[in-house]
Amino acid sequence: MSTTPATHQPLATSPEPTAGPQLAAQAHGLTKVFGRDGSGVTALDHVDVGFAAGRFTAIMGPSGSGKSTLMHCLAGLERPTEGRILIGGTDATALSEKQLTILRRERIGFVFQSFNLLPMLTAEQNVLLPLTLAGRRADRDWFDHVVGVLGIGDRLSHRPAELSGGQQQRVATARALVTRPDVLFADEPTGALDSRSSAELLDFLRTSVRELGQSVVMVTHDPRAASYADRVVLLADGRITDEIDAPSEDSVLDAMRRLGA
Numbered sequence: 001m002s003t004t005p006a007t008h009q010p011l012a013t014s015p016e017p018t019a020g021p022q023l024a025a026q027a028h029g030l031t032k033v034f035g036r037d038g039s040g041v042t043a044l045d046h047v048d049v050g051f052a053a054g055r056f057t058a059i060m061g062p063s064g065s066g067k068s069t070l071m072h073c074l075a076g077l078e079r080p081t082e083g084r085i086l087i088g089g090t091d092a093t094a095l096s097e098k099q100l101t102i103l104r105r106e107r108i109g110f111v112f113q114s115f116n117l118l119p120m121l122t123a124e125q126n127v128l129l130p131l132t133l134a135g136r137r138a139d140r141d142w143f144d145h146v147v148g149v150l151g152i153g154d155r156l157s158h159r160p161a162e163l164s165g166g167q168q169q170r171v172a173t174a175r176a177l178v179t180r181p182d183v184l185f186a187d188e189p190t191g192a193l194d195s196r197s198s199a200e201l202l203d204f205l206r207t208s209v210r211e212l213g214q215s216v217v218m219v220t221h222d223p224r225a226a227s228y229a230d231r232v233v234l235l236a237d238g239r240i241t242d243e244i245d246a247p248s249e250d251s252v253l254d255a256m257r258r259l260g261a
């Protein structure tokens with residue numbers, strides 16, 4: 001993780017008016033340069049983007065366009081070089097490392113391509129881990145609901161090695177949702193799954209938005225995965241170049257072709 005100090009303005013002195021729908025996450029003038037002395041790679045170049053609460057947004061773009069960097073900055077895993085990130089109404093770029101850790105733990109959920117489950121813990125212990133670490137009790141009704149919708153109720157006593165890839169990813173998704181985060185970030189969550197497990201996970205993500213009011217932001221290379229989203233944001237060379245509302249697989253493919261991807 002980068003420890004580069006962020007250039008930021010405290011939210012208290014510069015609130016950004018946000019008209020329209022409530023936003024779960026926003027980037028303002030977000031720039032990320034890797035390396036030093038101006039000779040580094042500009043992964044993000046003054047990106048302004050908002051992700052509506054209660055919506056499912058996909059981020060797409062050619063390899064190296066900055067998708068993962070955008071998601072890592074939004075999720076507080078990477079400090080921006082310049083610009084601001086807001087999670088709900090909180091300016092994440094104005095927080096200390098300790099405050100950022102608490103924000104990540106309590107208000108942000110992550111799902112990665114590699115499931116990142118702890119092998120010695122059961123599925124249930126993995127799901128409850130963020131609450132255990134925070135010293136918080138589980139809301140049993142919510143836990144049962146998430147586990148039920150994800151269809152892992154009969155796998156809770158198993159360890160990750162005893163689960164299929166699809167089941168492991170559903171455990172990782174339940175872990176990301178158990179804290180009821182303001183926003184769930186998913187970086188290529190179906191990258192390691194077969195097509196059936198992918199469809200099941202994407203269905204669940206869409207259900208969690210429609211029925212649980214969750215806000216989801218997902219990076220994907222796959223136009224079919226992106227077609228599950230309400231909106232697709234396209235990146236090229238570290239800039240937002242296009243977006244599609246109510247995407248279909250074909251409209252996403254066309255947009256990707258226009259980008260030369």
Ligand SMILES: Nc1ncnc2c1ncn2[C@@H]1O[C@H](COP(=O)(O)OP(=O)(O)OP(=O)(O)O)[C@@H](O)[C@H]1O
Binds near residue numbers: 041042061062070
């Ligand atoms: N830690 C790093 N150090 C140096 N350069 C980096 C680092 N992380 C990313 N980059 C560079 O930043 C640019 C954007 O990378 P990023 O991983 O965000 O792209 P991406 O769109 O997610 O790519 P992919 O689809 O291939 O995963 C690339 O040129 C990449 O090489």
